[in-house]
Amino acid sequence: MGTRGLIFSSALLLLLLLLLLLAQPVLVVSATPPFACDPASPSTRSFRFCQTTLPIDKRVSDLISRLTLEEKIQQLDDETPAILRLGVPRYNWWSEALHGVSSWGNGIHFNPLTIPGATSFPQVILTAASFNPDLWYRIGQAIGVEARALYNAAHADGLTFWSPNVNIFRDPRWGRGQETPGEDPTTASKYAVAFVRGLQGDSPTGERSGQLMASACCKHFTAYDLDDWNGNVRYTFDARVTAQDMEDTFQPPFRSCVEQGRATCVMCSYNRVNGVPTCADYNLLTKQAKKAWGLDGYIASDCAAVDYLYGATHYAQTLEEAVGYALKAGVDINCGKVMSQHVGSAIQKGNVSESDIDRALFNAFSLRMKLGLFNGNPQHLPSGDIPPSQVCSTKHKNLALQAAQDGIVLLKNTDNTLPLARSKVTSLGVIGPNADAPPSLLGNYNGPPCEVITPLAALQYSVDYTRFAVGCNVAGNVTEIPRAVHLARSVDYVIMFMGLDQDQEREALDRTDLVLPGMQQTLISKVAEAAKKPIILVLLSGGPLDITFAKNDPRIGAILWAGYPGEAGGTAISSIIFGEHNPGLLHATYLIDLVGAGGKLPVTWYPQDFTKVPMTDMRMRADPATGYPGRTYRFYTGKPVYQFGYGLSYSKYSYEFEAGAATSIYLNNSLSPQAQRNDPNTLSYDIASLGFNTCGELKISATVGVKNHGPMAGRHPVLLFSRWPSTEHGRPVKQLVGFQSVHLEAGESTKVEFSLSACEHLSRVMDDGRRVLDKGSHFLIVGDKEHEISIVA
Numbered sequence: 074m075g076t077r078g079l080i081f082s083s084a085l086l087l088l089l090l091l092l093l094l095l096a097q098p099v100l101v102v103s104a105t106p107p108f109a110c111d112p113a114s115p116s117t118r119s120f121r122f123c124q125t126t127l128p129i130d131k132r133v134s135d136l137i138s139r140l141t142l143e144e145k146i147q148q149l150d151d152e153t154p155a156i157l158r159l160g161v162p163r164y165n166w167w168s169e170a171l172h173g174v175s176s177w178g179n180g181i182h183f184n185p186l187t188i189p190g191a192t193s194f195p196q197v198i199l200t201a202a203s204f205n206p207d208l209w210y211r212i213g214q215a216i217g218v219e220a221r222a223l224y225n226a227a228h229a230d231g232l233t234f235w236s237p238n239v240n241i242f243r244d245p246r247w248g249r250g251q252e253t254p255g256e257d258p259t260t261a262s263k264y265a266v267a268f269v270r271g272l273q274g275d276s277p278t279g280e281r282s283g284q285l286m287a288s289a290c291c292k293h294f295t296a297y298d299l300d301d302w303n304g305n306v307r308y309t310f311d312a313r314v315t316a317q318d319m320e321d322t323f324q325p326p327f328r329s330c331v332e333q334g335r336a337t338c339v340m341c342s343y344n345r346v347n348g349v350p351t352c353a354d355y356n357l358l359t360k361q362a363k364k365a366w367g368l369d370g371y372i373a374s375d376c377a378a379v380d381y382l383y384g385a386t387h388y389a390q391t392l393e394e395a396v397g398y399a400l401k402a403g404v405d406i407n408c409g410k411v412m413s414q415h416v417g418s419a420i421q422k423g424n425v426s427e428s429d430i431d432r433a434l435f436n437a438f439s440l441r442m443k444l445g446l447f448n449g450n451p452q453h454l455p456s457g458d459i460p461p462s463q464v465c466s467t468k469h470k471n472l473a474l475q476a477a478q479d480g481i482v483l484l485k486n487t488d489n490t491l492p493l494a495r496s497k498v499t500s501l502g503v504i505g506p507n508a509d510a511p512p513s514l515l516g517n518y519n520g521p522p523c524e525v526i527t528p529l530a531a532l533q534y535s536v537d538y539t540r541f542a543v544g545c546n547v548a549g550n551v552t553e554i555p556r557a558v559h560l561a562r563s564v565d566y567v568i569m570f571m572g573l574d575q576d577q578e579r580e581a582l583d584r585t586d587l588v589l590p591g592m593q594q595t596l597i598s599k600v601a602e603a604a605k606k607p608i609i610l611v612l613l614s615g616g617p618l619d620i621t622f623a624k625n626d627p628r629i630g631a632i633l634w635a636g637y638p639g640e641a642g643g644t645a646i647s648s649i650i651f652g653e654h655n656p657g658l659l660h661a662t663y664l665i666d667l668v669g670a671g672g673k674l675p676v677t678w679y680p681q682d683f684t685k686v687p688m689t690d691m692r693m694r695a696d697p698a699t700g701y702p703g704r705t706y707r708f709y710t711g712k713p714v715y716q717f718g719y720g721l722s723y724s725k726y727s728y729e730f731e732a733g734a735a736t737s738i739y740l741n742n743s744l745s746p747q748a749q750r751n752d753p754n755t756l757s758y759d760i761a762s763l764g765f766n767t768c769g770e771l772k773i774s775a776t777v778g779v780k781n782h783g784p785m786a787g788r789h790p791v792l793l794f795s796r797w798p799s800t801e802h803g804r805p806v807k808q809l810v811g812f813q814s815v816h817l818e819a820g821e822s823t824k825v826e827f828s829l830s831a832c833e834h835l836s837r838v839m840d841d842g843r844r845v846l847d848k849g850s851h852f853l854i855v856g857d858k859e860h861e862i863s864i865v866a
């Protein structure tokens with residue numbers, strides 16, 4: 074769009090604003106989004122790069138060949154200026170959509186009068202707890218559609234979203250653990266693939282019909298999960314990672330995100346890995362992500378990470394050297410200003426060559442073209458008719474509710490305290506700082522929500538006599554304990570809303586404790602003591618909490634963990650507490666007839682004494698010699714408060730491995746298994762030497778019968794693990810290899826089929842990073858059932 078267009082659309086916007094002010098509440102949104110190759114512009118429409126019948130690489134090469142060096146340099150940062158003489162509008166690379174289109178970043182512009190907000194899904198850690206890839210896909214898809222609707226209505230000058238965050242939630246104190254799908258590489262990989270396919274507009278199985286709906290970015294590459302702990306900050310932290318942990322913990326989500334998810338972007342992180350800042354690491358960015366995994370897109374730097382190559386770390390001697398390191402390592406778009414300011418002088422000093430810039434621009438402009446931004450009027454794109462009414466549509470709001478309902482985890486339920494029969498609840502006391510605090514529901518990297526129903530509002534809607542006392546603030550250093558105790562004494566039932574918020578854990582703020590902040594525990598215990606019946610405790614938090622006191626306190630009848638449950642969080646929590654839905658709330662008709670709590674913890678809940686472990690110690694495996702306990706359910710040797718995958722249900726479920734599942738896998742291969750160094754008792758096959766074809770034949774199919782014994786219908790994730798006969802030599806205790814979520818009526822059964830590959834799902838990683846498959850016994854585990862499979866030579 075040229076200057077004329079800009080002036081025109083500003084005038085239009087003013088007119089629109091006036092109209093809106095005069096004619097409320099009629100909502101009209103009509104303006105032209107920024108696009109290149111306007112057919113109405115005679116000076117630009119003849120350019121070769123505008124000819125949509127040509128392949129994109131030809132078009133991009135033509136565009137780059139028309140740019141002056143100075144113009145090229147200005148296109149390397151996230152806020153790129155327009156190139157008016159070529160009809161190319163400005164573009165903002167930085168937008169966020171972690172759990173809904175966000176207002177963080179520069180590309181999306183909400184407007185209180187036109188499109189004030191977008192559907193705010195639960196924070197990712199709660200959505201992960203559903204273990205439901207279909208749900209993850211549909212959330213990604215809804216976000217992609219809302220992003221396009223915003224763009225079509227001229228509320229976006231970027232469609233590149235720096236989401237999802239697929240770092241492994243390695244340490245429970247990490248402030249950004251809430252943004253991730255948890256501690257398990259298989260879960261994080263499947264989350265990445267499902268979310269990215271949905272957001273980018275691909276099919277659930279990964280087919281792409283043509284134009285990208287939006288662009289997703291897998292971040293932060295890699296081994297990033299420390300923000301600020303004990304004087305160690307992410308900008309300078311050097312993560313010392315073994316080849317073994319790299320291969321079987323930190324890299325799998327990124328690899329899946331790129332290879333199967335076909336994400337069009339990877340973002341390098343702030344930290345170093347084994348001495349090298351990731352944004353300056355050619356092996357990581359170019360050799361691995363671009364060449365080995367085939368990233369078809371661009372690499373972005375985390376914001377100011379390139380500046381910090383010089384400023385914070387002095388890895389580079391000058392800013393010119395810093396931009397040189399980044400561009401040569403494979404960074405294509407820098408978040409910040411350092412490229413436009415220093416690439417010119419870097420060329421003069423010989424730290425950057427024009428071909429480095431051309432490569433970066435090739436990746437950047439190719440993506441803008443794949444988004445359809447160089448195809449003339451975007452109304453003619455396949456996505457051109459997505460209207461503003463798709464933002465906060467009933468369908469998307471229902472999905473936000475379903476996501477929260479499916480994720481919420483029932484941690485304790487003594488004597489079926491829950492669900493509460495609503496008709497029996499004549500008076501209800503609601504206590505706690507998270508009962509009526511909309512920001513506590515939304516987590517971070519959020520956008521303005523469509524609407525928010527707090528737990529207090531939802532409960533007030535359900536029970537006429539509902540009284541509230543805040544009890545304390547989330548920090549637990551301002552209390553009103555006597556008032557809360559008085560309320561607890563005066564009502565039939567008490568529900569407490571405690572836990573954390575963004576002042577306790579967030580980006581740049583790791584926790585130092587795992588227990589509840591300040592006086593929260595005291596308040597809970599005093600209220601439980603005063604209440605007539607065992608109380609219900611609802612915890613909002615991203616990271617895990619040591620709530621051993623509550624687990625053991627018989628006056629606390631039930632505990633729910635609700636993550637940060639998003640805009641529909643209050644409704645979701647209330648529906649789970651009462652085991653029913655309440656169609657009147659939110660003025661929406663909810664089609665989901667689900668009532669049971671079904672989520673499972675996507676992270677280990679460690680005891681407080683885990684805080685003795687330095688957060689800087691990246692090792693996953695335990696070291697008994699020094700008392701290092703190891704990390705996550707795969708390696709932790711201590712006793713967790715609640716384990717990964719834990720979560721109760723309102724119904725009882727049972728599992729059976731179906732008869733007829735394979736018990737032996739024959740490796741008819743000329744290759745003989747090798748005794749491994751330091752491990753003479755096991756013979757194993759090197760996966761790399763087995764090769765793709767042999768591995769392709771080593772399929773395992775396991776069918777698991779699942780039955781809901783009642784009394785309630787519910788959604789239920791079925792988690793399949795594998796384990797080895799021993800945990801020696803760095804073998805995990807067990808490893809999640811597959812999961813599916815099923816909905817079962819009371820009394821109903823179904824069969825769940827898992828297709829596994831021995832090379833992928835039964836293999837392990839040696840200390841040198843090689844993947845091997847042990848000859849002999851392996852076990853598949855679901856619930857309390859095991860099935861043995863033998864690898865036979």
Ligand SMILES: *[C@@H]1O[C@H](CO)[C@@H](O)[C@H](O)[C@H]1NC(C)=O
Nearest residue numbers: 393394397398421422423424
């Ligand atoms: C960057 O340029 C300076 C000055 O020409 C040179 O001394 C330095 O070695 C270069 N750095 C790199 C990493 O190439």
Ligand SMILES: *[C@@H]1O[C@H](CO)[C@@H](O)[C@H](O)[C@H]1NC(C)=O
Nearest residue numbers: 547548549550551576577590
């Ligand atoms: C409560 O603790 C927070 C830190 O979590 C602190 O910022 C605040 O000043 C404290 N307030 C009072 C009243 O002590």
Ligand SMILES: *[C@@H]1O[C@H](CO)[C@@H](O)[C@H](O)[C@H]1NC(C)=O
Nearest residue numbers: 738739740741742770771772
């Ligand atoms: C390997 O050999 C066994 C027994 O000879 C046979 O049953 C099996 O089908 C063969 N497997 C493959 C993958 O060819």
